[in-house]
Amino acid sequence: MNMQVAIPIQYFLVVSTFMFFTGIYGFLSRRNLITILMSIELILNSVNINFIVFNRYLYPNQLEGHFFTIFIIAVAASEAAVAITLIINIYRRFSNINVENVDKMKY
Amino acid sequence: MDLSAITGYHVMFAIFSAIIIVFSVLTVTSRKILRAATFLLFVLIATAGLYFLLHFQFLAAVQLTLYAGGIVVLIIFSILLTSHISQKFEPIKPQKTIFTALAALAGFVLVTTTILQNKFNADYFIIKEVDMKTIGKSLLNYGDNGYVLPFEVISVLLLAAMIAAIVIAKKRNKSNV
Numbered sequence: 453m454n455m456q457v458a459i460p461i462q463y464f465l466v467v468s469t470f471m472f473f474t475g476i477y478g479f480l481s482r483r484n485l486i487t488i489l490m491s492i493e494l495i496l497n498s499v500n501i502n503f504i505v506f507n508r509y510l511y512p513n514q515l516e517g518h519f520f521t522i523f524i525i526a527v528a529a530s531e532a533a534v535a536i537t538l539i540i541n542i543y544r545r546f547s548n549i550n551v552e553n554v555d556k557m558k559y
Numbered sequence: 560m561d562l563s564a565i566t567g568y569h570v571m572f573a574i575f576s577a578i579i580i581v582f583s584v585l586t587v588t589s590r591k592i593l594r595a596a597t598f599l600l601f602v603l604i605a606t607a608g609l610y611f612l613l614h615f616q617f618l619a620a621v622q623l624t625l626y627a628g629g630i631v632v633l634i635i636f637s638i639l640l641t642s643h644i645s646q647k648f649e650p651i652k653p654q655k656t657i658f659t660a661l662a663a664l665a666g667f668v669l670v671t672t673t674i675l676q677n678k679f680n681a682d683y684f685i686i687k688e689v690d691m692k693t694i695g696k697s698l699l700n701y702g703d704n705g706y707v708l709p710f711e712v713i714s715v716l717l718l719a720a721m722i723a724a725i726v727i728a729k730k731r732n733k734s735n736v
Binding site for chain 2: 455456457458459460461462463464465466467469470471472473474475476477478480481482483484486487489490491493494497500501504505508509510512514515518519520521522523525526527528529530531532533534536537538539540541543548549
């Protein structure tokens with residue numbers, strides 16, 4: 453099966469760029485730590501789309517983008533796990549998770 | 560583009576990208592945190608749809624189970640542990656909103672113009688299945704097109720993250736703090 457599907461690559465790239473910069477906006481404007489983490493997930497996800505699309509369109513016979521997307525998903529999962537344990541610990545200590553209230557890094 | 564050239568792929572792509580655009584904006588602007596997490600879930604599912612569209616079935620399944628099933632559930636649990644569901648965020652200062660929106664918009668315009676000016680010579684993709692056998696062989700192959708090194712590194716990373724999560728979240732004795 454060798455069917456062609458005529459969707460230009462730029463369409464995918466514009467969608468992923470939009471997602472990336474909404475993530476940037478959320479990262480800069482939010483103050484709750486969990487919403488900041490959600491913005492980071494958006495950014496990572498848009499990068500994944502880029503890897504996949506470049507793999508499919510420009511190098512269809514190799515699988516570099518595919519495998520690096522798998523690795524990025526694994527890194528994102530472990531990053532989310534560690535970040536959420538840190539956030540819960542911060543909540544235990546300060547009773548809220550707004551970034552401006554967490555300015556003491558003392559042990 | 561004339562209307563006869565529109566196939567199911569175009570329709571599905573339009574639906575998925577519309578979901579991504581609308582719900583990613585709602586994720587970062589919603590003032591109720593649980594709603595923001597739900598909108599993030601929609602964005603991640605639509606991304607899995609894009610992977611299905613590009614015929615990376617295994618990756619789309621990984622995206623659905625790991626992102627939509629794992630990370631979002633983790634985020635929702637931590638939301639339930641740390642905040643009241645009905646609580647609304649205070650509105651952001653308009654000055655801050657404007658400046659961050661301007662920064663993000665400037666970046667978006669810059670990158671989009673670069674993308675649209677570049678000639679990729681890629682107006683279509685050829686459907687090609689990636690079967691599980693290839694994926695498994697490549698992951699454990701140390702020759703050309705082999706990914707055994709990042710595979711091992713990621714396994715060490717996952718172990719380290721697991722130990723770190725347990726150690727950090729563990730309750731300490733009062734004397735240790």
